[in-house]
Amino acid sequence: MFKDDHGELLLEVRGITKQFAGVQALKGVDLEVAPGEVHCVMGQNGAGKSTLIKTLSGVHQPDSGSIRWEGEEISISSPTAALDLGIATMYQELDVVDGLSVAENIFLGHERSTGGLLHVKKSNAAARALLERLGHGKLSPTTGVGSLSAANKQIVSMARALSRDTKLIIMDEPSAILDSGEVSNLFRVVRELTAQGIAVVYISHRLEEIRQIGDRISVIKDGRSTASSLGVTETPTSDLIRLMTGRDVANVFPDRNPVAADAPVVLEVEDVELSGQFEKVSFTVRAGEILGFAGLVGSKRSEILETIYGARKASSGRVSVNGTVLRPGSVTSAVNAGMGLSPEERKSQGLILDEPMFKNVTLSTFERFARAGYLDERAEREAAREQISALEVRPADPDRPARTLSGGNQQKILLARWLVHGTPVLLLDEPTRGVDVGARAEIYTLIRDLAAAGTAIIVVSSEIEEVLGLADTVIVIDDGRVLTQTRANDIDEHGVLDLVMKGSAA
Amino acid sequence: MSEQKTKVAESRVSGPADHGASGNSPMRNFLEGSAGRSLGLVIALVLLFVMGAVTSGDRFLNLENMLTILRYASIIGVVSIGVTFVITAGGIDLSVGSVLGLSTVVASMTSVQLAATQSSWILMVLVALAVGAGAGLINGLIVAYGNVVSFIATLAMLVGARGLAELISGRSTQIVSNRDFLQVMRGEVLGVSILIWIFVIVAAAGWFLLNRTTFGRRTIAIGGNLEASRLAGIKVKRHLVYLYVLSGLTAGIGGVMFLGRTTAGTSTHGLLLELDVIAAVVVGGTLLVGGRGTIMGTVLGVLIFSTLINVFTQNNLDTSLQALARGLILVVAVLLQQRFAARGTRVTKPVKV
Numbered sequence: 001m002f003k004d005d006h007g008e009l010l011l012e013v014r015g016i017t018k019q020f021a022g023v024q025a026l027k028g029v030d031l032e033v034a035p036g037e038v039h040c041v042m043g044q045n046g047a048g049k050s051t052l053i054k055t056l057s058g059v060h061q062p063d064s065g066s067i068r069w070e071g072e073e074i075s076i077s078s079p080t081a082a083l084d085l086g087i088a089t090m091y092q093e094l095d096v097v098d099g100l101s102v103a104e105n106i107f108l109g110h111e112r113s114t115g116g117l118l119h120v121k122k123s124n125a126a127a128r129a130l131l132e133r134l135g136h137g138k139l140s141p142t143t144g145v146g147s148l149s150a151a152n153k154q155i156v157s158m159a160r161a162l163s164r165d166t167k168l169i170i171m172d173e174p175s176a177i178l179d180s181g182e183v184s185n186l187f188r189v190v191r192e193l194t195a196q197g198i199a200v201v202y203i204s205h206r207l208e209e210i211r212q213i214g215d216r217i218s219v220i221k222d223g224r225s226t227a228s229s230l231g232v233t234e235t236p237t238s239d240l241i242r243l244m245t246g247r248d249v250a251n252v253f254p255d256r257n258p259v260a261a262d263a264p265v266v267l268e269v270e271d272v273e274l275s276g277q278f279e280k281v282s283f284t285v286r287a288g289e290i291l292g293f294a295g296l297v298g299s300k301r302s303e304i305l306e307t308i309y310g311a312r313k314a315s316s317g318r319v320s321v322n323g324t325v326l327r328p329g330s331v332t333s334a335v336n337a338g339m340g341l342s343p344e345e346r347k348s349q350g351l352i353l354d355e356p357m358f359k360n361v362t363l364s365t366f367e368r369f370a371r372a373g374y375l376d377e378r379a380e381r382e383a384a385r386e387q388i389s390a391l392e393v394r395p396a397d398p399d400r401p402a403r404t405l406s407g408g409n410q411q412k413i414l415l416a417r418w419l420v421h422g423t424p425v426l427l428l429d430e431p432t433r434g435v436d437v438g439a440r441a442e443i444y445t446l447i448r449d450l451a452a453a454g455t456a457i458i459v460v461s462s463e464i465e466e467v468l469g470l471a472d473t474v475i476v477i478d479d480g481r482v483l484t485q486t487r488a489n490d491i492d493e494h495g496v497l498d499l500v501m502k503g504s505a506a
Numbered sequence: 507m508s509e510q511k512t513k514v515a516e517s518r519v520s521g522p523a524d525h526g527a528s529g530n531s532p533m534r535n536f537l538e539g540s541a542g543r544s545l546g547l548v549i550a551l552v553l554l555f556v557m558g559a560v561t562s563g564d565r566f567l568n569l570e571n572m573l574t575i576l577r578y579a580s581i582i583g584v585v586s587i588g589v590t591f592v593i594t595a596g597g598i599d600l601s602v603g604s605v606l607g608l609s610t611v612v613a614s615m616t617s618v619q620l621a622a623t624q625s626s627w628i629l630m631v632l633v634a635l636a637v638g639a640g641a642g643l644i645n646g647l648i649v650a651y652g653n654v655v656s657f658i659a660t661l662a663m664l665v666g667a668r669g670l671a672e673l674i675s676g677r678s679t680q681i682v683s684n685r686d687f688l689q690v691m692r693g694e695v696l697g698v699s700i701l702i703w704i705f706v707i708v709a710a711a712g713w714f715l716l717n718r719t720t721f722g723r724r725t726i727a728i729g730g731n732l733e734a735s736r737l738a739g740i741k742v743k744r745h746l747v748y749l750y751v752l753s754g755l756t757a758g759i760g761g762v763m764f765l766g767r768t769t770a771g772t773s774t775h776g777l778l779l780e781l782d783v784i785a786a787v788v789v790g791g792t793l794l795v796g797g798r799g800t801i802m803g804t805v806l807g808v809l810i811f812s813t814l815i816n817v818f819t820q821n822n823l824d825t826s827l828q829a830l831a832r833g834l835i836l837v838v839a840v841l842l843q844q845r846f847a848a849r850g851t852r853v854t855k856p857v858k859v
Contacts, residue, residue: 004624006825026766073832113591119850150543201711202859309737311736331736331737331739332739332740332741335738335739341737343734343737348731348733348735349731349733349734349737351731352726352727352730352731352732352734352735352797354730355727355730355797356799357728359723359727363727363734363735363738363740364738364739364740366720366723368722370719371718371723373719374718374719374723375718375719375720417738
């Protein structure tokens with residue numbers, strides 16, 4: 001698949017920089033893309049991948065550096081200019097309009113029309129042709145996009161890119177919203193595209209995927225290229241991780257402290273089931289134990305967690321904390337019994353972004369700082385400040401709005417919330433999503449310390465490595481089914497993937 | 507690719523769009539804080555006063571006229587306080603005008619008045635409050651547990667409550683005959699009408715409730731992020747019900763005040779009041795999307811509109827012109843609010859760990 005002929009590059013980016021209000025987002029990034037290749041761009045969150053994409057798609061203009069397109073020096077002044085050149089971008093948040101049909105979405109902005117009158121039949125036919133080119137001839141152009149799955153919406157988005165004379169498609173973590181079956185379908189489509197000479201810039205931090213689909217890899221760290229155009233097959237994983245993180249993987253995770261054999265069982269989950277989502281799960285977590293859920297996207301990890309927490313109502317089964325049986329479907333009952341959840345989507349499910357840090361920290365405890373309903377904001381701020389300094393949230397200003405914090409600090413605010421609460425059970429859903437590497441290590445240490453202090457913790461993560469590195473016990477799930485439960489030391493990433501593959505085949 | 511395109515693009519590169527982060531000067535913090543927003547309203551109010559003083563002189567600037575402005579503001583003001591809570595939580599209550607009308611009708615029914623004569627005038631007050639709170643309870647249950655959008659649920663109540671009021675009253679005016687009630691409602695304390703006192707008390711209680719209590723904190727939290735509040739263990743649905751009850755209750759208080767001022771209950775009381783109320787709340791700076799509410803702003807918003815009306819009336823200006831001016835004020839206020847909201851999202855860049 002790898003194209004050797006570097007003779008004619010499609011895109012050549014040299015040393016671009018970009019500064020936003022005092023923050024140097026890009027400090028010198030190089031990227032070269034040949035026609036028909038899949039060029040992967042890797043980097044931790046906050047490395048500057050998004051800024052790079054936005055620069056290439058005309059949203060931002062670089063402060064310095066050069067961009068050559070088909071050999072000519074250009075600058076991309078606007079998203080429209082990028083589209084005119086033949087650069088289409090598929091953002092993570094799919095930009096399709098749910099209320100319109102597939103064909104209407106494909107030709108959105110460049111409708112087939114004469115004098116304002118739409119050519120419905122013609123555009124439906126053209127849409128069908130495009131969908132067939134993508135191997136999705138079954139998708140009807142007249143279907144409403146709102147009823148499509150995320151995977152099919154992505155296809156529509158790609159068809160839209162093709163409907164303009166596109167030579168380069170930038171895909172920003174396209175697999176993030178797909179389950180494993182859909183990912184292989186995505187890869188098939190990507191191969192269709194490259195076979196037609198279209199180049200793809202594929203942004204991801206999932207090594208397994210990059211190994212499958214990529215031709216070459218460029219790595220960015222802290223806004224700077226640390227490697228350009230490495231061959232996918234010949235570069236070892238350890239090198240890539242070092243290039244991305246600047247450190248060796250081994251020391252990212254803190255040492256485990258063994259769970260005492262006589263540690264009491266704090267959380268007991270018996271035959272909890274949510275029909276249509278996941279089958280019966282049972283497990284216990286002891287004080288000081290970290291239980292990890294490993295599985296791919298779509299394995300229903302988060303659903304299980306949310307059901308245990310009462311955010312979804314279980315169809316059957318029983319959850320108890322320190323012997324107290326929780327009322328199914330009641331978050332309040334879970335919180336009162338001593339359970340805390342740090343949700344997957346920090347911004348939409350966890351934080352009140354415009355409120356100051358301290359009010360976010362005390363969101364589940366503010367009633368404790370009140371006498372007969374009268375809030376003692378000073379005591380509240382003080383309690384928050386204590387946790388803010390203990391967790392080293394930066395800046396340590398309790399009055400700063402949560403919106404202004406980085407991902408890692410926002411995560412710490414959520415941890416602080418439950419530390420103030422003093423919950424014996426902590427559920428962490430994707431605790432390091434959107435958190436950059438330095439902060440990740442800090443958060444791992446925090447989680448470990450919490451366990452050492454006797455908290456029973458469940459960690460759910462799409463990064464298998466994270467689950468294995470952090471947890472004492474691991475439950476491997478796939479498609480809502482528990483495949484195995486084992487000590488983390490007894491299984492590795494390969495083992496987990498093997499199980500998942502076998503599980504899906506069965 | 508063409509020469510021209512490149513040039514245009516380059517000229518853009520040289521002018522980076524650089525917002526925010528330029529500093530957190532105390533002045534700027536102050537102006538962007540709630541005090542700053544209220545300050546803008548105070549300035550608007552002062553301007554209106556200057557306008558009144560210049561155009562009408564002593565006819566405008568005298569104690570009696572000031573009290574007239576406040577009396578006019580009092581009923582809208584009381585209802586606006588309740589609605590501020592609902593809007594702060596991200597909802598809307600369109601039904602307050604109708605509910606107010608219904609409460610005047612029920613409280614002035616012959617049977618209620620008879621019972622009040624035999625017991626106490628307070629019975630009429632309690633009936634009006636119960637009607638308001640009851641309507642609010644229905645709104646709240648439908649919104650919170652029926653998962654109906656607040657706009658629709660309270661629109662239904664707007665239509666329904668008015669209809670019920672017409673049915674009960676037979677579209678006739680029910681005169682209040684209870685002397686004690688009228689005496690209290692038309693009375694004065696320290697030379698100031700009891701209606702104004704009610705407004706002052708409700709506003710003060712509202713401010714305290716929103717800013718100093720767990721109830722207020724829950725309200726702001728739910729408006730700021732409903733899902734996060736739910737996952738933090740807040741009983742969101744129950745709280746939503748309380749909010750609509752509170753809003754209905756203030757409509758009931760408004761009904762009592764209407765009965766006192768007009769000495770009669772009719773189904774047309776409070777017609778279109780909801781529009782004045784929402785306008786005042788929004789002008790005051792409470793965000794319609796929820797998460798930020800200001801009682802002080804609402805009070806100032808109400809005062810701005812009632813002063814405006816007073817100035818126009820003093821100058822014998824057309825009421826149509828008055829309506830036009832109110833529309834303008836509303837639009838300008840919302841535009842300013844949007845600018846503020848847009849700026850709020852990019853005050854400062856994230857700080858790296």
